Amino acid sequence: MQQTINGLASGSIYALLGLGVTLIWGVLHVLTFTHAQVLTWGAFGSLIAINRGYPVPVAILVGMAVAAGLSVLIDSTVLEMLRRRGASEYAFVVATIGLAFMLESILRNRTRARVEPYSRDGFPRGPIELLGQNVPKLQLAVLATSLIAMAGLAIWLNHTRAGRGMKAVAYSPETATLLGINPRFIYAVAYTVSGMLAALAGVFVAVSTASVSYSSGDRLLLTAFAVIILGGMGSVPGAVVGGLILGVIEVYATVHVSSKFSEVVAYLVILVVLLVRPSGLFGAKEATRV
């Protein structure tokens, strides 16, 4: 029970990450390598707010604003230039890898490569008894907040005008344009949402480890890719289920095999899914879904 909750809590963070990546893939067909850096910048944004004495909810919102702003900046500058030139998918991949290195380098220099302590003051502390088990309140808060964020995203996508517009652009930008929808606006919205989800994940990673550094997001990029490959590229439900499954597998691998083994779980998941079911759990053969 305890291990399952641990796994679901980590898995919900992975799901937040995977959702951001899958949203960008679904709408823009770009595999974005900047996502880990967006997460880290968001976490640093919240750290600055916390260190200046702002309450935790405000600090989280500051982190989300930083990450969303950074994401939109990336999209509206470099990626927009590539779109205008009709660049190939490879060009977008290479560009986002380059940007990721640049963003990491800026943070490394600004923080002098220090690991900064991330205060847990203001976050839920101590255990709570649940079904006869002592479960850390922080893990439950992470799990609950992540699930609320995911439910909010699902409602927004399925029941709002902007959500339908995003689905239309994801399916056919040309048809959407002919219906009066501005694809560039939708791209900016997708990057904003993706950045906010990454920042939320970044805050949860930082508070879980009580630290943040310029490289906090590095390992998580591969995890995010494993999540969307497991769930199905471009599938929102797939990212949620994929994230939760991956989190639980990792925790059980740590407990029953070794902590070293848990580090290769993401690689193994990518390999197994690509060999057995390349479209993932929820993916169609030609997955273009949001």
Next chain:
Amino acid sequence: MTGSQGNAVLEVSDLTVRYGAAVALRGIDLVIGEQEAVAVLGPNGAGKTTLLRTISGLLKPAAGQIELDSHSMVGRPAYRIARAGFVHAPEGRSMIAPLTVTENLQLGAGRRARSDVAAGIDEMIELFPSLRARMGTKAGLLSGGEQQMVAIARALMAQPKVLAIDEPSMGLAPVVVDAVLEALRKVIDSGTSLLLAEQNARLALAVADRAYVLVHGEVVKSGNSDEFGDELIESYLT
């Protein structure tokens, strides 16, 4: 058919479009009046689709002018031209397949007030009664005829000044074509101007007030629909 060119809603002047070095449209002049139905006829490859795609902003003209309600549309992005009132239902129906019929229609409603969207959907069901039972069905699962109806209804949800439809009869059974034509007549009667690009000349002329015949990207004949006798149709369009 109530058309008149008195007040031009759409005016295309000396329009030239190139694909690289190849000229796809040359010196096209075309006018659509209020509540008028105009057909653009021509064989496959004549430039009908190119003309609609250029007016709707998907292609950039090399030269010429396009005015909607006396406002230039040249250089505007396609989504702004749609918002200005020129709504284009492209060839192949372009359903957003994963969305339901209702959701497709809601997409077309664009900037309409939320309170007005449900009333608009009711109007579309009245126009195409066979869609009533299909509103919750994913658009990708509809028949070709139903998809054509949804494409037209979705475009009408935007309350366009000019509704442009590319090849509305393509691939449809005669009985479905009749239903579509009947709906288009009601659309014109309700005050919307219509621009039809159609290979099937007899069918288009049954709806249109006037027609332009395109051959190799140039207008070779234009006039009132009743001026197009069988001989003329045979000579240009078969």
